[in-house]
Amino acid sequence: MRLDVFFGAHGLTSADVQGRVVVVIDVLRASTTIAVALANGARTVIPFESAEEAITRSKAFERGDYKLAGERRNLMIPGFDLGNSPREYTREVVDGKTILFTTTNGTGALIAAQPAREVLVGAFVNFTVVSAMVRAAARATSDIAILAAGSERHFSLEDAVCAGRFVRAIRRGLADVALNDGAQASLQLEKRYGNDLARLFEDSSHGRTLAEAGFADDLAVCGALDAHPVVPVYQDRHLTKLGPDRER
Amino acid sequence: MRLDVFFGAHGLTSADVQGRVVVVIDVLRASTTIAVALANGARTVIPFESAEEAITRSKAFERGDYKLAGERRNLMIPGFDLGNSPREYTREVVDGKTILFTTTNGTGALIAAQPAREVLVGAFVNFTVVSAMVRAAARATSDIAILAAGSERHFSLEDAVCAGRFVRAIRRGLADVALNDGAQASLQLEKRYGNDLARLFEDSSHGRTLAEAGFADDLAVCGALDAHPVVPVYQDRHLTKLGPDRER
Secondary structure, three states: OOEEEEEOOOOOOHHHOOOOOOEEEEEOOHHEEEHHHHHHHEEEEOOOOOOHHHHHOOOOOOOHHEEEEEEOOEEEOOOOEOOHHHHHOHHHHHHOEEEEOOOHHHHHHHOOOOEOOEEEEEEEOOHHHHHHOOOOHHOOOOOOEEEEEEEEEEEHHHHHHHHHHHHHHHHHHOOOEEEHHHHHHHHHHHHHHOOOOHHHHOOOHHHHHHHHOOOHHHHHHHOOOOOOOOOEEEEEOOEEOOOOOOOO | EEEEEEEOOOOOOOOHHHOOEEEEEEOOOOHHHHHHHHHHHHOOEOOOOHHHHHHHHOOOOHHHHHHEEEOOOEEEOOOOOOOHHHHOOOHHHHHEEEEEEOOOOOHHHHHHHEEEOEEEEOOOHHHHHHHHHHHHHHOOOOOOEEEEOOOOOEEOOHHHHHHHHHHHHHHOOOOOOOOOOOHHHHHHHHHHHOOHHHHHHHHHHHHHHHHHHHHHHHHHHHHHOOOOOOOOOEOEEEEEOOOOOOOO
C-alpha cells in the first residue's frame, strides 16, 4: 500500500490521487469548519472557488434554506451570512441548511482531489473517526493520499502535523506501507507536537495571524481533538456526513 | 529579517523572491552537479527548460567549446554529451567549457527564482561557503528565501534537510529572524539527520530511485560536505562561480 502526503494542491496531478482514498486537511480553518457544520446538522456543504459562483448558486434555493459562507484573508465576505470561524456554525444557525462555502485554500484542495475514488475531509476535531475510516479503506486494497492544503499556496505546519498524525494512525500495525518523502517528513514533524496543539498553533504562522486578527478562540476549537466525530465525504461536489443519516 | 523556505517552485510567485537573496537547492542532483562543474573549471552553466532549447543554443558555439548536458528521468538525453551525474563533470571534461544544461526539477526552480536580487545554488558539497555568503548578504539588510526544488513537482526530503541546514547556519547568532512554516519544518527535519547524509539518502525516495538505477556512487558525491566549495551565482540566465576569476 502507498501512503503519500502532498503539501498543497499546486503540484498535484490526477495521477497522484486517481483511484485512491484522499484526505484533505486544512486545519485552520476550512476542514474544521466543515466538520463542525456537518456535526451540527448542516444538510450539506458545497464548496465553490469564488464568491460569485456561490452567490449564483444560491439563487436556486429558498432564502431560508441556505447560508452563504466563507472568507477571504480570514474575514467574512461582504454580504455573506457566515465567515470561516467554526464557532459561527452552531446548531441553531446551520441545522438543516445548505452551506454554500468558499475559502482561500481548502476549496482548491477539494477540487484538486476530485479524481480520487473517495475524498474525505480531515482535521484534529474528527481525527479518530476519519483515520479509522481510512484504515478500513486501506485494508480493502486502496492506496491513500493525504493532501495538506497549506496556506496561500505555501506549506503550513499545522496541516503537515495533522497529516503526520493521520499517517501514524493509518499505518499502525500494517505491513508494507510505502511512504513518500512528504509522509516521512510529516511523521517527523508530528513527533514534536503530539497532543500539544496549542504550541503547534503558536509555531504556525497562520495560527499567529488568526490570533492577531482576533480569532484566538478559534484555535481552541480547531485543536479540540475528536470534539466533532463526523466523516465528511466529498462527492458530486457536495460534502455530506457519512453515516446512517447521510443525505443530499 | 525574513528567512523563508519554500518547497517546490510551483506555488512560488514573484513576491516570494523579489528583492531577496535566494538559494536554490536540488541536492539530487542538479545543485551538486552545477557546483562540481564550476569547481572543475566550467566557464559557465546555462540552464534550459527543454532539451530543444539547449540544442538550439548550442549552434551559437564552436563544437569544442560546449557540452550538451542534462537528464530526463535520471538518464542522459540521447545525443547529449553528459548526463546529470556529478561524477561525469571532471576537470578533463568540463574545464573552460560552456555547459548547456537541462534537468527535470532544478532548472525550473532557477527560472522561478529569477526575480530575486541574487540567486545562488546550494547543496551539501558547497554548504559552508554558500551559507557564509548568504549570512553576509543578510547582514546587509536582505531577506532570504531558500527554494527546496523537490522532485517531479513534489516535496523531497533531501532538499528540505539541506534547506534546514542552511537555515540553522544562516540564523546562528542573529536576532529577530522570522521563519515561515517551511523554515521551521526544515529545521526540525534537519535535526534528525545531522551529518548522517547516507541515512538521509536511504530515507529519500529519490535517493533510493537513483541507487536502484545504478547511481549509488553519485549519492556519496552529493553527500560529501564542503567537497566543492564554490558559490554558483545565477545572473542573466548564466551560472558562474563567484570569486576573483568570475567570468562569463
